[in-house]
Amino acid sequence: DVKVTQSSRYLVKRTGEKVFLECVQDMDHENMFWYRQDPGLGLRLIYFSYDVKMKEKGDIPEGYSVSREKKERFSLILESASTNQTSMYLCASSFWTSGGANNEQFFGPGTRLTVL
Amino acid sequence: QKEVEQNSGPLSVPEGAIASLNCTYSDRGSQSFFWYRQYSGKSPELIMFIYSNGDKEDGRFTAQLNKASQYVSLLIRDSQPSDSATYLCAVEKGDNAGNMLTFGGGTRLMVKP
Numbered sequence: 001d002v003k004v005t006q007s008s009r010y011l012v013k014r015t016g017e018k019v020f021l022e023c024v025q026d027m028d029h030e031n032m033f034w035y036r037q038d039p040g041l042g043l044r045l046i047y048f049s050y051d052v053k054m055k056e057k058g059d060i061p062e063g064y065s066v067s068r069e070k071k072e073r074f075s076l077i078l079e080s081a082s083t084n085q086t087s088m089y090l091c092a093s094s095f096w097t098s099g100g101a102n103n104e105q106f107f108g109p110g111t112r113l114t115v116l
Numbered sequence: 117q118k119e120v121e122q123n124s125g126p127l128s129v130p131e132g133a134i135a136s137l138n139c140t141y142s143d144r145g146s147q148s149f150f151w152y153r154q155y156s157g158k159s160p161e162l163i164m165f166i167y168s169n170g171d172k173e174d175g176r177f178t179a180q181l182n183k184a185s186q187y188v189s190l191l192i193r194d195s196q197p198s199d200s201a202t203y204l205c206a207v208e209k210g211d212n213a214g215n216m217l218t219f220g221g222g223t224r225l226m227v228k229p
Contacts, residue, residue, distance in 0.1 A: 031215055040124075042221035043160070043204065050215075058216070090159055094215055101167075103148065103208070103215040107159035 003027070004108035006091055012114045019078040021111050023091030030096040032074035033105065034058075034066065036087040043090065049074055050096060081115045088112050119143060120207050122220035130228050135192040137203050137223050142186065145210020149181055149188045150217065152204040160204055164190060195227045 007022035023032065034046040035058075045058030047066040055066050063085060067075045074093075078085055089112075092105040120141045129135045137151075148167050152160035164179040166172045166188065172179045178191040188207075192199055205220040 033216075035219075040221070043219040045216060045218075048216055056216075096215060101148065102165045104150070104162045104165065105206075105217060107161070110159050 004091060004093055004106050006089075006108040006111050008111050009109060010112050010114075012116065013078075013081050014116055015082060017078075017081050017115075019081050019113065019115075021076040021078075021089055021091075021113070023074045023076070023093075023108055024072055025074075025093040025106070026072065027093065027106070028071065029093035029106075030071075031094045031103070031105075032068065033092040033094075034064075034074065034076045035090045035092065036060070037090055037110075038087050046076065081113075083115050086113060086115045118220075119218045120205055120220035122203075122205050122223045124221055125224040126226050127223055128226045128228060129195050131195060131197060133195050133227075135195045135199065135225055135227070137190040137192075137205075137225065138187060139189065139205030139207075139220055140187045141205075141207045141218075143207065143210040143218070144183075144186065146207045147210070148208035149179070150206040150208075151177075151179060151188075151190045152206060152219075154202045154204060154222065156201070163203075192225075195225075197227050197229050200225055200227045 035043045049068040065077045091108040094105045097103040151164040154160040166179040180189045202222040204222045206217040
């Protein structure tokens, strides 16, 4: 079974703190993704990585950075947390495929981050 | 226009009925289409993948794809209360930019006993 784990289920931080969210997958997937999910806005892609040390901006990268030093681990960093970053954060991973193939993304359990 | 659009619902159907969920997308180059199910408080899980025009059946689920009209739908036959969840339509970006997906906002389905 594919397993994607996230470092925390619930996290409470204060405005201005630096926040690290970690994600680990055990299926040797090339691709890893960070999303945030908000009511009424759905899942939105923050950052994506297709290889170690490679990253691509998603739809809403502002206020976030990422790190991928090892293939199995993808970290999301909030440099200076703000209240509008209160959200559910979901990590996902998948194999890389050419177009038209089933490149299913497997999701972690999510981290509910509250910034006070 | 949103890239992937779904009616947010809730869509309410009686137990045993057919639930029909629809999704339209704007990227004509998209080739891969996914339906994920998300229970409240849980993460999304894949239930159907489709890339060819027409129907694809898997148990009680049928995905339908029409690339000319840019819509993809999901039919759930013999709906059960356990099918009550939010269903997310996801479309692979047409330039296959690293297999990125764009998700719709989801349709909340309620199956009443």
